[in-house]
Amino acid sequence: MELEISKVPFSRYGSYFVFSIDPKSKELLLRDVHGGDESESKLFKIDVIKKGKSVPYSVNVSETKLTLTGIESPSDQINICISEEDMVHIEGRGIGLRFNAVKTRYDNVLRFDSNQWEYHFYSKEIKMMFSLIEGKVVLNAPWKIVGNENIAMEVEPQGDYMHFVIENYKTVWRNKEFTSYEVAQKKVDKCYEKWVNSMTEVPEEYSSSRELASYITWSCVVHPQDRLTRYAMYMSKNWMYNIWSWDNCFNAMMLSTNHPQLALDQLLLFIDNQDDSGIYPDFINDKFSSFSCCKPPIHAWAFNILRKNNNFFNKKEVVELMYESLSKVTKYWLVHRRKNKGILPLYNHGNDSGWDNASVFHSGIPVESPDLAAHLIKQMDILSDMALELGKIEEKDRWKSEADDMYELLIKRLWKEDGFSAILHDLEEKEIPYRNSLLLRLPIVIGYRLPLEIRDNIVKSLKEDFTSVFGLTTEAYKSSLYQENGYWLGPVWAPVMYIIIDALNSYGYSSIAKDYAKRFCNATLVGGMAENFDPFSGKGLVDPAFTWTSSVFLMLAREYL
Template sequence: MFDIRKIPFSRYGSFITISPNHQEGAGGPLYIRNIRNGDNDFGEVFRLDLIWQGQTLSYKPVLEPSVLRLESSEGFAEFCITEERVLQIRSNRVGVRLTGITGAYDYAVKVEENRWEVNHSMQEMRYMLTTLKGRIVMDAPFIEQRCEKIIADLLPADSEEEMECVIEEFTTVYQPRSYLSFAQGRTRVSEDFQAWYEKTLETPEEYSQGKNLAAYITWSCVVPPEGILLRPAMYMSKNWMTNIWSWDHCFNAMALAKNSPELAWDQFMIFFDLQDTSGTLPDFVNNRFALWNFTKPPIHGWTVRRLWEQSSYVSTEKLEEVYEPLTRWTKWWLTYQDDDQDGIPQYNHGNDSGWDNSTIFHKGTPVESPDLSSFLVLQMEVLSEIAEKLGREDEARRWKQESEELLTRMIEHFWDGERFTAKKSGTHEVIESDSLVLYIPVVLGKRLPAEILEKLLAGIKRKGFLTDYGLATELPSSAFYKDDGYWRGPIWAPTTMLIVDGLLSAGEREPALEIARKFCEMANTSGMAENYNALNGEGLRDPAFTWTSSVFLMLGHLIKSN
């Protein structure tokens, strides 16, 4: 069972979600939501209440993967998303009140005795309410262009105790149909989740609580192909981070690669489906639109290597599919993100790095940062390997040479003898920063000289980044450190994964496993939060995040395998 106050109720392949609006506080009501419109719109369609003899009741929510149950002193109601567009409700001894969260032009119209249509123009969706048992009492007075309110009471029939109702989404014309019973639908959803769970990466038994939660979050956050999404897509969350960002998707893809390789490939390719002719990728995407004001770091070469290492699904045909897009993505950084033409690419905003407010940006931009060059060194190396697999030997040699040359320039440019630094592009002024981002070059592993690797590892461990819970993103002794400072302190899953992977590739197995264990123990206790307080392990921000879940599963699987 999960806490609906933190974990939204939804299912694989559906945009229907039930959760509270966190801006209203922990004790706020639950809403049926439509999460199609990105994170600028919470998507409330109906507020949920239990009613008895015309009065609303307090209730206790109980959330399982297949059903949400609201228990009151007078009876209970249960909700199950039995199909992608179908929410079924049943109650015993109590009724369910749906209060429409409406705007201009929204209305309700009676279709037949047991059926009402609610046209929710604000959400650009229609809803057909159909009773299978019981009755609908609708309060929806129409004034001029809309109903001034829409309140639907779903009630047991007179002298009966049970009610069953279906809410189905549709966009143009409703097609009359029959529905499974609530019990049949719930069984089907339970089987669907169980099949997903069985494909979820194995973790140590002591992490079973975390695995259950991570499996549910990743399963329930997948939405179907719709609009500009051409593939099934795992959103970052169905709380309020209802988009996919262009490095988050890589971690979700890697966690799926071993046991669900086709879905993993879909996650990886989502952004390349939308790639601009210049080569850049959007910052984020949902079914409605993509944002092009920013982008995210080029970890995609690093990712695709891990996909093919885990599954034969990434065939020569798949590598052919990704080779040109990955080439354009790499060239975009080298061509358009190097204003001073020194051969070292730059970030023009913190958002482009993924470390939105890192202290390497506290003096403004553009900033040349060693993590970016590190990712591109790896990406060009991977392009070389793909080119070789495709029989493009000249291109393979050229990419290998460019990778090695960038590595040399990067070390000469950023290494000061003790650590990597970040610099302002153009002036090359060193930016004083105690950000963990300056240690991300460890992802290069043994490509770095042994002396540099040794000092990077010492810096991570002895300087204080590694707390009892994991890797702080800003040194806790820094003047800029904040417990809930986003990229100025909290522990994040992706940075943990990158550093653990780098340590493993450098042959530093024990430090890698130590960091992995700290992270997994924290997430197993505190849940799959967006990030965590580095000093006490408390979950921060969005409490139901998929890339956290995916990294937890990958690191847990690493621990079990070692």
């Protein structure tokens, strides 16, 4: 598969190294995704050179190799592979590379050995070792009191060939023997081949989507470091390089069939960082976990799907661990997110729902929304079943009672004759006038509790108000608030599609579920694995290389196509 790295970054499983082409400047970049998406990722701007002068080149990228070819002399070529998680091998014939550091004040480079140079990226708290195996290096790095004024390192062939290695580490470089470039390339090829062979098979017409989804999910994993206690599948290595606490659920579900430990690790990362109050972080990266917001309580539902997919998750010790953590996060919503038992739990911000700018939040905050109550009812019903399985009879009854009470309150407070509504809690309660968000149809997730007339009402609204060529719009397309590229005000999103399709299939609407699954999978043929899609053209929007889109495609293709 040929990648367009201005859209889909070149990286590998476990690595923080990323090669990209800046879509605006068209510059080739070596980046690093430590520190999360608020941290600058650009390390070096890269030029192709011959005898010290920049030359034009073309770029060809597969899943495991980046090749730069001289336009004036096609025999001039550079090959790049990320052979190991923290190691890049680069070989060249006829041409070389100039690395121009994108530096901050204290960043500096020093000679480590006769053919080695250590670069200190001060603001990111990482170090890099450049090791020359064959070739020659010219370093232009004038010192200016506390750091190099600028840093430009030129690496070119000695004779006709060059080979050097770049490594990434935190404190101390460990001496090692380097393999040839050929051996390094074979190593990463084998790693990717094993991964792609483990991905689900799909109908032939979706083979290109399978290839792209397989690569994105593989290449977006980073290795454990600091706050990241386990391997984490980031949402993207473009600019959303964190792991979020509902995105992780969809990636875990996809991984559960053939990569159960990695799947479980996506959930355990948040258990490792769970607050004493019970809430999971909004997101985590290697540097910190953020509690500024949170995400909706879909985790018990996700874990249930993991259990259906693989008996690995039915081991008693796994169930016990998940039960304790899910109990804590559910109690957080019951205790800390409602004023009293006469109202439902509240979202304090649109980000808490995962639907950041949905119309439900246009009147203000906090919001009493039916999707939150529905997710919690489902979570408590699942916890009740888990408690019974674990012999915790009193807890089983308590969860069932809490779920029953919340269901009655949901219908009493938010169900109207024509659908669900939401309430703004300000000095006094006010019904929110905006009722065209798909968010208000998410109580379909508790279709097993809803009367038939309410289920049918929701499904009728889905078909009449939200169904588009490529799935369900997140704002009714006839709404005055609908926007083609409006984030949660129109575009089709992978997680919502999966949640609703799963509910429809579970509660008597399997033919509709299958139709929606096919519509979404068709979107990937047009817009790739984008963060979201234009509902009517299928154009990929925002981030063009997203993991939960990839995971949802792979699951829907396996389950419905």
